Amino acid sequence: MAERNALQERVLVVEDEPNIREIINFNLENWGFEVIQATDGETALAMAEEYSPDLILLDLMLPKMDGIEVCRRLKSGFWTSRIPVIMLTAKKEIKDKVRGMEVGADDYITKPFSREELEARVKMVLSRTRSQRERNPLTSLPGQIAVQGYVEKLLAESEPFALLYLDLDNFKGFNDYYGHARGDEVIKLLADVVVNVVTHEGSRGDYVSHIGGDDFTVVCAPGPAKAISDSIIADFEGRVTSLFAPEDLARGYFVTVDRQGRTSKQPCKIHVTIAAVPNDKKQYSSYVAMVDVATELKKYGKTKEGSVVVFDRRRT
DSSP: OOOOOTTSOEEEEEOSOHHHHHHHHHHHHHTTOEEEEESSHHHHHHHHHHHOOSEEEEESSOSSSOHHHHHHHHHHSTTTTTSOEEEEESOOOHHHHHHHHHTTOOEEEESSOOHHHHHHHHHHHHHHHHHHHTBOTTTOOBOHHHHHHHHHHHHHTTOOOEEEEEEEESHHHHHHHHOHHHHHHHHHHHHHHHHHHHHHHSOTTOEEEEEETTEEEEEEOSTTHHHHHHHHHHHHHHHHGGGSOHHHHHHTEEEEEOTTSOEEEEESOOEEEEEEEEOTTOOOSOHHHHHHHHHHHHHHHTTSSSSEEEEOOOOO
């Protein structure tokens, strides 16, 4: 694939009318995008694979191969299926818009269109796509990149907040014994618990993310951080027992076998360790520094029995 400026988003414009193509190109470049162009469907398919654009503006009426077929092939290709497509059409009939959506188009613009509409739709689709790419596929929660950007924004604005970093104890044994599908149920349960607690006990602007595996973060106001943490633990522990087999619960443990054939008894419990790092006194200047502290706090928390919340007490 062709090299690109990592800081600049690339748009492929597929339009056979020179005047319209140049108008679109001019505006996109003024808005800060890198623009590449194709005048027919076959060229567009080749350029999509070679240049991997962030967005394709695709005219419906093209020579040799129409936009519907181009979109269908893009969305069925391994490398191109995730590239968002905005269809450009001079036709106003609803059936043409429906056909575009049926083959995977993400949006459409009817010609003639205004500069303002073009800008709004391009930025909306790109924003939506970025958000989807940054979300964890299991829980649909924002991931590492998203929460880091959010925290850095709060730090730049000198907003007081607390970063809660969560992970599970005794999860690996459960996952190995019951299988990954049941393990995923535990992860989804924790996600549901965290979102519900933050929704009902947090405030506007609180942020939940799924870093990966059994690691989650919550960004919230410093004041309710302890109450939110306690509620997450209580709710999760009250619900997770339903994911153990009844016979294991009755016995109080399940038995795992390691690679050397050694057996061990695992309690029918999964605990939550929460590392709470407040920035109410502007103690930190970066997300990375806060995560480093949270990592140390988690190590300490895991030396304790059961679920635990460990607060960073430094103030300067």
